[in-house]
Amino acid sequence: MKIHNFSAGPSVLNQEVLKKASEAVLNINNSGLSLLEISHRSKDFVAIFEQAILQVRKMMKLSNDYEVLFLQGGASLQFVMLPYNLFREGGTAGYLETGNWSSSAIKEGKKFGNVQVVASSKDTNFDRIPKDFEIPDNLEYFHFTTNNTIYGTQIKDFSNFKGIKVCDMSSDILSRELDYSQFDLIYAGAQKNIGPAGTTLVVIKKELLNRSQRDIPSYLDYAVHVAKDGMFNTPPVFPIYATTLTLQWLEEQGGLPAIEKLNKKKANLLYSEIDRNPLFTGHAVKEDRSMMNVTFVLNDESLKNKFDSMWKEAGISGVNGHRSVGGYRASIYNALELESVQLLVNVMKELEQIA
């Protein structure tokens, strides 16, 4: 039976990507060697590495003002690296608080200086993106999380954001068309939209390198990685390869315009059902709904066991909600197919019929 994987991350990848990744573990480029046992400085891997960077550049339409890195340690290490590199002693950094992950970023930022939480939606259990806030002048940088996996909210309008814009794009990277050059530093764990766990994409404006003037430990210094062309130390070879394959697949689908169209279609299908079906209520306010993570609850908790066994029987996996929200979370990242969303919607309709 086909499994429909709505996991919040690590999450679904395309079958062709998995097939190629599996083959490479046995034999990369017909070399007779596994991808896992070749040098990261070998011709084969360097080509893979450079291709990943090139594809990011192309899809984000990045000029030479930007550097692209694949690091390790996830967004959690970026919460540390970004203030180390950008936060000058004595300054104030601004953070927008829209969920657990931005709260974690704030916690780490505070270890480097004065942090101002410019706006927060904590009071309403992060069911919305704060609006109408004023970003102070002279912030060291303004940090935000573009998509909030747990709560199912997403920032759609960046027009009032100003100063040096730093964002955690872990859960909606390369899922939509955006003017990526409006941002100064973008980072994202690969394991939701662009690959498996184990590597973190960092896109940084060159002029921000060496900004903080701190004595930064080498691994934590973006400028060190840039000076070594992204190979300061052994990169996570397999996660980067699977990411390269995913980016390639994304391009073959038609790139960001095509994937955004598909993602919108999937999201609309599911949100329409949530709004139509009297058994369900969405968590996020409508205008801030995420195209990536759809959060909803059953109005009548007594239907839980019935509903859970129905979607499990249908081959659906990973739709349990995070404990902070409860209910359900359907993660519908790039590689999730429309038919999987249709199946979930069908199960929701069936529940209505028999309830």
Add this chain to the structure above:
Amino acid sequence: MKIHNFSAGPSVLNQEVLKKASEAVLNINNSGLSLLEISHRSKDFVAIFEQAILQVRKMMKLSNDYEVLFLQGGASLQFVMLPYNLFREGGTAGYLETGNWSSSAIKEGKKFGNVQVVASSKDTNFDRIPKDFEIPDNLEYFHFTTNNTIYGTQIKDFSNFKGIKVCDMSSDILSRELDYSQFDLIYAGAQKNIGPAGTTLVVIKKELLNRSQRDIPSYLDYAVHVAKDGMFNTPPVFPIYATTLTLQWLEEQGGLPAIEKLNKKKANLLYSEIDRNPLFTGHAVKEDRSMMNVTFVLNDESLKNKFDSMWKEAGISGVNGHRSVGGYRASIYNALELESVQLLVNVMKELEQIA
């Protein structure tokens, strides 16, 4: 043609390990899902994760005084984490300098306080392990690199080491029997003896957690990882799985006693030929020769092209030396088979015949 992979790292893995890892990329535990797309908190992955930790504990014979973690960022990030966690303000840390990697560790240590290089073999291009040095009392810790990949030297006697012993074991981890409980902190990138690139093993004595009293960023704080049972953030799922398989394979071979016996046999075979064959000279002094990386040069450089084409034709890969030493480096890690070393020795003998 079978390729004999003497790469210095990432390096050779056992064929059965590769086969299982390749299968898991398509379907893990017959779940219908790829290992790459399941949650790191799923039953399937948690079992893999716990097994890796258990196998390390078992092979190193670790008591409950130790914690075992699988982190990211390689030894390079450990160069930073170890002083952050262990180096108290105002103290002095001691480092033994035996090669490029220990020099890098020293460089990072200096960002946290006063560093004393207790002994160094830099003057003789790191062809030996310094002896007869005195380790001062009251050091914050004493740091050393147990095996030096580039130069082919290895520490065999730790009996005079004292204080808090911290070591980079990246290139000889789990390759020999040792009293591992004589060390206080051990770290190792997986990509030489125990897995592919992308995860770093850290073994730390519990009493060292929170030692430095610094305000440590969360990802860099061993105590944070320990408090979260090693899952503070999404671990590198695939690299850890391939590591679990490699540790399992190691155990099936008979564990450390058996692998040490094999590694000695491989090393003796190759060093005997280097010493016997008038065309070659070893780089490292005999008593400090590494069982993992065998470094040697041709006495007559004019034979280089001939020799290089001969080993390439034999299916040998990855024996070019590092630029710091020149000549050749045969890395004969755990998973390299005796027949591969025999083949290299045969080629060396053939060169002698025709030279």
